[in-house]
Amino acid sequence: MPTLQSSNLGPMSSLTWSKAAARVAGVISGAKQPDSLAAAKDSLIETLQDWDSRADWRFTQVVAPDIAITGSTDTFDLPTNFKKPYVAYLVSAQTPLWYVERANWHRVFPGTGTVRQTPKFYTLYNESDTGKGDLFPLSGITDTLVVLYYRSMIYEDSDTALLDLPKRWEGYLLHGARALLSLSKQASQKSDRFMQLYEAGIAKAKQDDRRVPDQFLSFQPPSQLTQPYWLNPNSTIDSVLGI
Numbered sequence: 443m444p445t446l447q448s449s450n451l452g453p454m455s456s457l458t459w460s461k462a463a464a465r466v467a468g469v470i471s472g473a474k475q476p477d478s479l480a481a482a483k484d485s486l487i488e489t490l491q492d493w494d495s496r497a498d499w500r501f502t503q504v505v506a507p508d509i510a511i512t513g514s515t516d517t518f519d520l521p522t523n524f525k526k527p528y529v530a531y532l533v534s535a536q537t538p539l540w541y542v543e544r545a546n547w548h549r550v551f552p553g554t555g556t557v558r559q560t561p562k563f564y565t566l567y568n569e570s571d572t573g574k575g576d577l578f579p580l581s582g583i584t585d586t587l588v589v590l591y592y593r594s595m596i597y598e599d600s601d602t603a604l605l606d607l608p609k610r611w612e613g614y615l616l617h618g619a620r621a622l623l624s625l626s627k628q629a630s631q632k633s634d635r636f637m638q639l640y641e642a643g644i645a646k647a648k649q650d651d652r653r654v655p656d657q658f659l660s661f662q663p664p665s666q667l668t669q670p671y672w673l674n675p676n677s678t679i680d681s682v683l684g685i
Contacts (some may be wrong), residue, residue, distance in 0.1 A: 454501070455609045460601035462486060462616065469620040469636070470627050482623055486605075487597045489618035489640075493607070494595040496644060499652050501608055502593045507586040508533075513558060516580055520566070520573030522593060527566045529590040535583065539564045547578045558582030566591065610647055610650075614643025 463482040464473045472478020502525065509534075527616050530539040542563040561577035566589075568574070575589065581677040607615060621636035 453609045455605040455607055455612050457605050457609075457612050457632065458601060459483065459486070459599060459603050459605065460611075462605055462619075465616055465641065466619040466623055469624055469632070481626060482599070482619065485622040485626075486615070488622055489615055490595055490597045490606070492618065493598075493615065493644065494525075497648055498528075498592045499595075499607075502595060503528070504593045505592055506589045506591065509589065510584075511561075511577070511581050511587050512584050513582050515577065516585060518575045518577070520575065520589065520591070523568065524566060524569050524573040525592040525594045527564075527589065527590075527591040530564050531588055532583075533562070533586040533588060535560055535585055537562070539566065539577075539587075542578065544576065551578075556580065564589075608638040611643070611647045614640060614647055617643055 460479075463479045463486060466482035466506060467473045467475070467478040470478060472482070504522070504524070506520050509517065527541055530541070531537060532539065537560060539561060540563050542565055544565050547563060547565070558580045559582045561579060561581050561583075563578040564575055565578070566573060566575045573591075577587075596603075605612065605615065617636050618640035621633050621640055624630075624633035624636060
């Protein structure tokens with residue numbers, strides 16, 4: 443599944459699970475002991491789960507393959523499990539779709555569940571391990587749907603798999619896993635220190651993730667450029683014109 447490349451992403455981690463576990467287990471002098479390595483992997487999993495719950499990270503932004511919809515499409519499938527949606531649109535109709543909770547749709551438009559027209563809203567949900575979606579109103583057209591969403595981080599894989607985060611954040615993640623492993627061995631002072639490093643590191647990672655060079659926050663799509671400039675709260679035209 444392709445990942446959107448943001449300008450501040452940089453290379454992903456090249457550290458394998460086995461090497462990461464050995465580095466974590468080294469904090470209790472267990473880099474070569476099977477029990478310590480197994481405990482280190484558990485600590486890595488729990489730390490990645492915590493990392494994933496702290497934010498919706500840019501490196502987990504995913505573009506789903508094009509989804510064909512027809513005049514009889516009610517539900518569509520996503521190719522992989524998703525975490526949260528953030529953009530959806532129809533290609534031919536050039537129509538953005540807005541995310542809505544299913545309950546809110548039925549509250550605002552009760553009794554319109556069988557009307558078919560150009561969809562305006564969508565919702566996503568999990569069914570087993572597969573991402574599913576609904577369109578509102580029901581589709582009455584043939585078009586191509588594009589969905590962008592955040593995927594969940596990969597918490598565990600084989601020993602040769604790579605850690606699922608940018609390379610420059612590896613140290614922050616390892617600090618968190620060392621904190622959990624040290625705590626399990628009742629090394630409270632060591633655990634507290636590593637936890638401080640982890641919390642400081644994840645705070646830096648959030649700042650790093652939000653920093654996008656050359657980002658144009660007041661961007662408007664071409665179809666909206668004819669609107670009066672004063673509808674854009676970030677417009678600087680007034681100052682340029684001396685108004």
